[in-house]
Amino acid sequence: MDRMAAILCFTAAVFFAASPFVNPGFDGFDTAAFPVPLEDPPVQPAGWAFAIWGLIYLWLVAGTAFGLFARFDSDDWAAMRWPLTGSLVLGAAWLGVAQLSAIWATVLIWAMLALALLALARTGRTDRLWQEAPVALYAGWLTAASCVGLGVVLGGYGVLAPVPTALAMLALALGIALAVQLRVTRAPEYGAAVIWALAGVTVANLSRPEPLVAALAGAGAIAVAAAVVLRRR
Numbered sequence: 001m002d003r004m005a006a007i008l009c010f011t012a013a014v015f016f017a018a019s020p021f022v023n024p025g026f027d028g029f030d031t032a033a034f035p036v037p038l039e040d041p042p043v044q045p046a047g048w049a050f051a052i053w054g055l056i057y058l059w060l061v062a063g064t065a066f067g068l069f070a071r072f073d074s075d076d077w078a079a080m081r082w083p084l085t086g087s088l089v090l091g092a093a094w095l096g097v098a099q100l101s102a103i104w105a106t107v108l109i110w111a112m113l114a115l116a117l118l119a120l121a122r123t124g125r126t127d128r129l130w131q132e133a134p135v136a137l138y139a140g141w142l143t144a145a146s147c148v149g150l151g152v153v154l155g156g157y158g159v160l161a162p163v164p165t166a167l168a169m170l171a172l173a174l175g176i177a178l179a180v181q182l183r184v185t186r187a188p189e190y191g192a193a194v195i196w197a198l199a200g201v202t203v204a205n206l207s208r209p210e211p212l213v214a215a216l217a218g219a220g221a222i223a224v225a226a227a228v229v230l231r232r233r
Contacts, residue, residue: 005081006072010064012088017057023095029102029149034156042213043151043166045144045200052141052196059134060088066130076124077131083122084135087115102156106149113142121184133189140193143180147173148197166213170201174220181227191228195221 020026031038064084071077090112098105116139123132151169155162177194198221205214 002078003072005078006068009081009085010068012085012092013060013064015092016088017061019092019095023099026095026099029098029152031152031156036156036158038152038155038162041152041155042162042205042208043148043169044204045197046204049197049200052193056138056141060138063130063134066127071127076126079122080119080135083115084119087112087119102153106153109142109146109149113146116142117180132187136185136187136190137193140190141197143176144173144194144197163210163213167216170216170220174223177224178227181224181231186231188228188232191224194224
């Protein structure tokens with residue numbers, strides 16, 4: 001069973017990393033298709049922030065490969081494999097779903113986040129750079145991405161205006177990030193991914209006349225950085 005779990009986890013990581021090639025050309029939800037068309041939602045990070053996906057894909061594939069070939073029978077790896085596999089299986093389907101339905105893609109990414117956080121909580125203490133670190137980076141980015149996706153949907157359906165939506169989702173992401181970083185993991189990669197996303201939101205909002213979103217995102221990045229330092233100590 002341990003070998004099977006390791007094989008499935010690695011396979012899911014490979015399919016997850018391959019999903020952009022299977023579903024090319026996705027540049028975010030089509031905001032013009034929402035009942036309330038959105039142009040450049042303030043909750044969304046600058047485009048360069050999404051480059052972190054390349055590192056996430058490579059590190060997850062490398063980490064699960066190491067787990068398969070070097071630690072397939074390790075009890076220290078066993079507990080985190082099933083929730084990580086579940087999250088990656090959902091992630092492999094996410095781009096295809098996102099091209100069809102923003103609502104279902106948002107539901108899916110929150111399920112991915114829940115499983116990724118469970119996997120992070122179950123990571124062992126051995127081989128930190130191959131086991132805990134890639135899962136932490138993945139879970140950290142999903143923390144931000146799930147809140148961004150929910151914010152775009154809420155704004156697109158007119159539940160809240162764009163700026164209040166951005167502020168609410170930033171507060172939600174910050175609350176989750178601080179709770180996870182302080183209570184669940186010492187891994188700085190989790191906080192680093194959240195900080196990267198918040199920096200992207202800050203930069204994207206610097207030129208807007210409304211300063212609150214940029215200010216909250218910047219303050220949130222500082223708060224998460226402080227939590228990383230405190231937890232490491």
